[in-house]
Amino acid sequence: MRIGFHGADRTVTGSCHLVECAGLRVLVDCGLAQGSRETEERNREAFGFDAGEVDFVLLTHAHLDHCGRLPLLAKRGFRGEIVATSATRELARVVMLDAAHLQEEEVRRNLRHLPRRRSQKPEAAFEAEPLYTVLDTLNCLDRFGRVAAYGQAIELVPGVRVTFFDAGHILGSASLFLELQEHGRRQTLVFSGDLGNRGRPLLRAPVVPPHAQIAVMETTYGDRLHKPIAPSIEELFAAISGAFERGGNVVIPTFALERAQEVLWCLRQGHEQGRLPALMQVFLDSPMAISATQIFEHHPECFEPNVARQFGAGKDPFALPGLHFTRDATDSIAINRFRSGAVILAGAGMCNGGRVRHHLRQNLWRESCAIIFVGYAARGTLARRIIDGAKSVHIFEEEVRVRASIHTINGFSAHADRDELLDWHRQVRPERTFLVHGEEDVMQAFAPLLRDTRIEMPEFGQNCEI
Ligand SMILES: [Zn+2]
Numbered sequence: 245m246r247i248g249f250h251g252a253d254r255t256v257t258g259s260c261h262l263v264e265c266a267g268l269r270v271l272v273d274c275g276l277a278q279g280s281r282e283t284e285e286r287n288r289e290a291f292g293f294d295a296g297e298v299d300f301v302l303l304t305h306a307h308l309d310h311c312g313r314l315p316l317l318a319k320r321g322f323r324g325e326i327v328a329t330s331a332t333r334e335l336a337r338v339v340m341l342d343a344a345h346l347q348e349e350e351v352r353r354n355l356r357h358l359p360r361r362r363s364q365k366p367e368a369a370f371e372a373e374p375l376y377t378v379l380d381t382l383n384c385l386d387r388f389g390r391v392a393a394y395g396q397a398i399e400l401v402p403g404v405r406v407t408f409f410d411a412g413h414i415l416g417s418a419s420l421f422l423e424l425q426e427h428g429r430r431q432t433l434v435f436s437g438d439l440g441n442r443g444r445p446l447l448r449a450p451v452v453p454p455h456a457q458i459a460v461m462e463t464t465y466g467d468r469l470h471k472p473i474a475p476s477i478e479e480l481f482a483a484i485s486g487a488f489e490r491g492g493n494v495v496i497p498t499f500a501l502e503r504a505q506e507v508l509w510c511l512r513q514g515h516e517q518g519r520l521p522a523l524m525q526v527f528l529d530s531p532m533a534i535s536a537t538q539i540f541e542h543h544p545e546c547f548e549p550n551v552a553r554q555f556g557a558g559k560d561p562f563a564l565p566g567l568h569f570t571r572d573a574t575d576s577i578a579i580n581r582f583r584s585g586a587v588i589l590a591g592a593g594m595c596n597g598g599r600v601r602h603h604l605r606q607n608l609w610r611e612s613c614a615i616i617f618v619g620y621a622a623r624g625t626l627a628r629r630i631i632d633g634a635k636s637v638h639i640f641e642e643e644v645r646v647r648a649s650i651h652t653i654n655g656f657s658a659h660a661d662r663d664e665l666l667d668w669h670r671q672v673r674p675e676r677t678f679l680v681h682g683e684e685d686v687m688q689a690f691a692p693l694l695r696d697t698r699i700e701m702p703e704f705g706q707n708c709e710i
């Protein structure tokens with residue numbers, strides 16, 4: 245038996261781990277590397293294993309850094325079965341189709357501007373082919389097979405079972421408990437997936453899987469503690485009110501899954517309690533976030549009991565007066581008419597693409613406006629440069645000065661913090677722990693805090709006997 249590490253090793257994005265046991269190959273996640281152009285180039289390289297020989301993919305959740313290379317896996321010959329929860333399956337469909345569409349668009353744009361760019365920078369390389377197309381993604385969707393229900397074991401083949409546990413990270417997210425058998429030897433493994441934090445407005449707290457001999461755990465925030473959510477909501481309201489008083493807009497770069505819905509839920513609360521202006525206009529300017537919000541409404545079984553009750557009583561927890569869903573590009577462009585009093589939620593959360601870049605170009609240089617970051621920003625992304633205090637940034641080949649007030653509110657994080665990760669590890673009590681999905685300095689700070697376990701921080705492409 246062995247595990248191969250093929251992504252999110254000493255870095256956060258691109259999760260991909262291969263478990264081999266008794267001739268069976270089980271892949272846990274197949275995510276996209278995200279960040280700088282250099283990082284994203286890595287997605288085109290070989291996986292480090294033969295896609296055609298993978299029997300199963302167990303998908304922990306629908307974030308792009310976990311499911312974003314699945315269409316590529318299918319394109320390169322994967323013919324096995326993908327197992328995921330029902331909500332993950334629905335969300336992953338939207339996420340992967342969106343990614344394919346964006347890649348096709350980017351290639352089209354590059355080809356259009358190629359003659360001009362070549363004359364300016366002849367040495368620069370421009371991708372002439374998307375990583376995968378919408379058609380590749382549709383083929384990949386055919387590979388989704390059994391649907392996992394939380395807490396119920398699924399037998400992949402005799403002797404190999406997997407159980408999904410609610411990871412409380414995004415809708416449908418799971419930690420995996422794997423039971424393996426080879427030549428009469430039994431081995432148990434837990435993959436944390438991405439772990440959520442407790443006390444979130446919409447989701448239940450993570451459920452810790454049973455004790456396992458080996459844990460592969462995420463360490464995104466292994467070096468810090470989150471502020472509780474209540475003061476974060478206060479901060480959000482204060483930042484919005486401040487910008488409106490100055491006569492400006494608010495731009496919230498938003499991850500389409502979970503964060504967008506959580507922020508909407510908070511805005512609705514603020515509106516109901518009279519804490520936010522009655523005439524506030526809210527734009528959910530992301531087709532993917534709009535689809536995700538609709539998918540949320542199909543899955544009350546995943547919700548925190550109080551929110552599930554609201555759904556049960558026929559109340560839409562996201563309904564808010566002055567809320568506009570702008571799916572079409574023309575409606576999105578029309579938002580530019582609002583010089584004040586608008587809250588614009590747009591993707592991508594790390595500003596490395598998507599409509600939010602247009603809204604930043606419109607609002608970032610205006611002192612009266614506020615930009616509020618409520619999620620993780622990987623190194624090398626536009627969001628990270630703004631958060632780190634850049635005086636000006638490049639957007640669509642234009643120099644834009646940063647004059648708006650910049651807020652980073654970390655209580656909305658969808659990830660467990662240091663103490664929650666430690667608590668999770670104490671309960672799983674693994675003899676051996678592989679740290680993944682974290683920046684290297686964070687892992688180095690986190691590792692000494694773990695007790696009674698052998699710790700490893702695998703390198704990209706490393707295989708370990710288990
Ligand atoms: Zn995630």
Ligand SMILES: [Zn+2]
Pocket residue numbers: 256259307309310438681
């Ligand atoms: Zn992740």
